[in-house]
């Protein structure tokens with residue numbers, strides 16, 4: 221084709237090609253963004269290395285890395301599916317990207333599928349990186365890989381719903397601030413690096429219902445203690461996923 | 476819903492590309508669009524002209540399926556922009572008034588992406604060249620100048636080879652050179668058979684480009700027609716010229732058709748009113764020659780869109 225003529229020849233690309241193109245673009249945008257990388261790669265990596273090497277928090281019996289690696293994996297999922305996705309999508313909405321894509325042949329469901337693919341690709345990269353580092357630090361994971369996978373997938377669904385809910389209802393600047401704040405609070409209060417036993421009973425009972433606590437606790441049960449299916453944690457994540465995705469589907473504003 | 480246009484098949488070739496009837500769109504109690512009718516011929520170039528806040532964007536975005544009418548009907552290529560959105564999207568190119576691009580995306584990357592969403596896109600590098608974006612294909616969108624961002628948005632509207640494009644203020648804020656490059660491209664689209672609907676608040680743009688102009692104000696179309704049709708009506712044209720002071724206008728009037736007028740406005744400047752046609756112009760210059768007058772600065776003042784707008788609304792068009 222050349223631009224010698226603009227004569228009409230309309231047509232949508234096959235939907236699989238559209239989704240691939242969209243997911244690739246979104247992943248590139250994310251990997252090119254310095255703040256996003258700080259959130260998704262630098263912070264989890266630093267926490268894992270630092271707290272494994274230096275005995276700052278009391279991580280209980282056993283090697284520190286065996287306690288920390290599951291928590292940091294949970295943090296990685298949260299950073300990408302929740303914080304990163306909320307901020308990126310909030311600004312896409314603000315800058316009319318979602319609006320403009322709405323006029324393209326890409327259907328909305330395909331856009332959301334592409335976003336999910338982009339989140340999953342990023343998470344795979346994170347998990348590979350963090351796993352390699354954890355092994356180098358002497359990590360010896362236990363348990364059923366299938367249970368781990370299920371936890372990661374349900375955690376992603378729960379955090380994506382909450383992230384999209386935020387991005388689709390709040391102003392982009394508010395989303396930016398709130399998503400970072402929530403990231404920080406949940407990093408401290410969600411059993412990522414600070415054991416839940418450090419919190420008083422009443423507070424702890426509430427904190428344990430948070431998606432980050434369920435994910436880090438579930439991953440720790442399996443990977444550190446070799447437990448079977450952590451049904452309680454999976455249940456909490458499933459409830460958050462249904463609530464978050466349901467609310468996002470209902471309340472998301474595209475403009 | 477389609478029964479509003481009984482007997483019409485969506486694809487009838489003589490059917491207008493866009494038909495808007497009695498469109499009402501309210502934001503709160505205030506109607507942004509208030510009973511608007513608009514018809515866009517296939518293959519033509521229609522300008523929706525009006526001051527800021529007139530309702531241009533609201534109208535266009537209703538045609539693009541972004542907003543649901545509160546009342547009235549909208550058909551685009553014979554289809555309902557909301558209900559038939561999936562069918563329309565590949566066929567309709569959209570340039571938003573602003574935004575639409577990832578802040579971190581490079582110009583060429585974004586254009587390639589939109590191209591990848593279509594089955595038979597234009598060649599991206601040549602389109603980039605064509606719009607003078609060659610030097611900034613690798614520049615992130617947020618670092619492009621306003622004019623470059625506008626041209627990228629225009630490229631995104633046409634890269635999928637649509638049969639109809641909606642361009643919302645495609646030249647707002649462009650420098651004259653970029654503006655003319657955009658005009659050339661828009662004319663070429665029309666030549667190649669693309670139906671073009673653009674909004675503008677520049678009268679000269681509407682006059683220079685459009686086959687058909689819809690002037691809108693306060694959410695209504697107050698006049699629609701070709702530039703010639705719109706400018707023909709209303710006040711009569713005038714002829715002005717300068718010469719030496721104190722010419723014998725009684726003698727000039729004798730040479731002119733019956734309803735003509737002639738006056739000396741200031742010493743040495745004259746105005747002739749009436750039906751100004753080539754014959755009248757020739758009569759005036761012949762009379763000047765016979766009387767040894769060199770008519771300096773002779774000008775026929777056409778009724779402009781500016782005058783039309785002023786007469787219809789009592790307001791200046793410039794916002």
Ligand SMILES: Nc1ncnc2c1ncn2[C@@H]1O[C@H](COP(=O)(O)OP(=O)(O)O)[C@@H](O)[C@H]1O
Pocket residue numbers: 502506507508525526527528529530531532533534
């Ligand atoms: N989303 C909106 N919410 C409230 N008012 C709006 C909205 N969009 C447009 N308006 C109002 O509707 C009127 C028409 O706006 P618009 O269609 O953007 O005009 P134009 O494009 O001709 O400048 C304006 O008074 C504007 O303030």
Ligand SMILES: [Mg+2]
Pocket residue numbers: 531532533572643644
């Ligand atoms: Mg506008």
